Amino acid sequence: MFAAYSAGMLLAAAMAVSSPSMGQAVEAPKVSPGDTWKYQTVDQWSGRPKTEAMFTVLGVTEEYVRMEIEMRSFAANGKPTRHPPFEMTNHANLDMVHVANGKNSTRVNFAWPLFPGKQWRYEYATSTPDNRITTTFRMAAEVTGWEDVETSAGRFRALKVVHTGTADAGPSVGVGKNAWTSWYSPEAKNYVRYQVEVTGPDGAPGLREVSELTAITVRP
Numbered sequence: 001m002f003a004a005y006s007a008g009m010l011l012a013a014a015m016a017v018s019s020p021s022m023g024q025a026v027e028a029p030k031v032s033p034g035d036t037w038k039y040q041t042v043d044q045w046s047g048r049p050k051t052e053a054m055f056t057v058l059g060v061t062e063e064y065v066r067m068e069i070e071m072r073s074f075a076a077n078g079k080p081t082r083h084p085p086f087e088m089t090n091h092a093n094l095d096m097v098h099v100a101n102g103k104n105s106t107r108v109n110f111a112w113p114l115f116p117g118k119q120w121r122y123e124y125a126t127s128t129p130d131n132r133i134t135t136t137f138r139m140a141a142e143v144t145g146w147e148d149v150e151t152s153a154g155r156f157r158a159l160k161v162v163h164t165g166t167a168d169a170g171p172s173v174g175v176g177k178n179a180w181t182s183w184y185s186p187e188a189k190n191y192v193r194y195q196v197e198v199t200g201p202d203g204a205p206g207l208r209e210v211s212e213l214t215a216i217t218v219r220p
Contacts, residue, residue: 025113026159026186028093031057031065031218037190038215040152044208049074052214058087065090100127100134108141110184114159116145133173139165149183149192152214156192158183167198174201189218 035057041050054070067090071083091097096107105124119142127134141163149158160183167176177199182191190213198207 025115026184028110028112029065029189031060031092031189033057033059035189035218036216037188037213037218038153039194039211040214041209041211044210046076048076048078050209052080054215060092063092065092096124098124098126100125101131107137107139109163109182110161111141114143114161114184116143116159118143133169135167135169135173137165137167137178139163139178147183149185151192151212153188153192153216156183156185156188156213158185158188158192169201176201176206188213188216190216 036054038052038054040052042048043050050073052072052074056068056070058066058068060066066087068085068087070085072080073083074080093112094109096109097104098107103125106122107124108120108122111118111120119140121138121140123136123138125134125136141161144160144162147158147160149156160181162179162181164179165177167178169175179197181195183193184190185192192213194211196207196209197205200206
């Protein structure tokens with residue numbers, strides 16, 4: 001969320017505008033061809049890196065951003081595997097549209113403009129490739145405030161956006177819980193940290209990972 005939780009899906013879409021003061025609202029993204037962000041995703045259970053990904057803006061329209069993604073994944077022993085680069089088109093406003101059983105639904109990552117205290121709710125669905133299982137996510141999001149975030153790419157002033165809710169995969173699977181948090185920096189024109197926590201229907205913690213910005217090149 002990202003597979004809804006992967007850093008790649010969210011970060012390929014995540015960008016913002018100029019650097020406002022803490023009292024100003026943050027407006028929707030404005031990025032340029034050639035802007036790049038590199039992230040590392042770390043498994044919080046083991047502390048080992050899972051992936052590294054470089055995102056490069058190839059072109060923009062009013063509604064969409066075309067990205068090239070270069071990725072490496074890491075085995076449990078740390079051995080890296082480089083994957084072929086690929087391209088994808090994302091919504092410029094950072095929304096993610098999912099198709100389940102022939103129907104579109106939208107994951108609203110950021111409801112622009114952003115400011116501390118802003119809240120919104122949304123619902124979207126995903127399905128397995130064979131359409132045997134459809135999972136419905138019912139989420140509530142809140143901008144909790146500004147924080148200083150230290151990363152390998154530098155120190156950033158960022159808005160913390162927290163999403164919490166449920167994932168209902170039907171009576172045969174049950175209902176789990178999801179929480180993902182983005183620290184969004186207008187200076188970086190993207191998020192600088194992204195954290196995912198998933199809890200299964202049985203209450204046991206599952207996926208725990210953090211993605212962090214490690215390198216950046218953007219136009220002012």
